[in-house]
Amino acid sequence: MSIFAALADPTRRGIVESLARGALSSGEIAERFDISASAISQHLKVLREAQVVRVRAEAQRRIYELDPHGVAELSRWVEELKGFWAPRFDALEAELRKPAGRPRKRRKEK
Incomplete structure (x- = not known):
């Protein structure tokens, strides 16, 4: 899935906006939304596959953060548009x- 398809969903955009402020565990991400933890997990999977976020293990927790590779790709696209x-x-x-x-003068009509 492309980055743009992944970001088409408002929940996934919300996750990315949250992660832009810093890394969060999957539980911390889930607390910010009114959907099930399994739905958040699916959204995170889509974002990982699109290389928008990456995950690392810390003991029993999964910590998510923005993936610099995907963010750089998105940034390049924005720069091209700006250019x-x-x-x-x-x-x-x-x-x-x-x-x-x-103002131009009007011609008199006869």
Whole structure:
């Protein structure tokens, strides 16, 4: 599954936003949502397979954090978009800032 397909789900985006603040155990993640722990587990599986998050074991706990590889891929895509759109937005802004020309005179109708 692609990163974008994985992030299409609002719960998975919420998980990623939570992990952006720091690593969390699967239990801590589950506490933040009103869905079952098994549903959270499935969401985490999708995010792992898309390389958005990674997991490590600490004793009996599973600790999840953002996967730098997946985040870098997403960041590259955003930078490409910015490279495409930034000059166009700059040109639009320049055009909008130009002073308005004189209004054209209307021709008298006979």
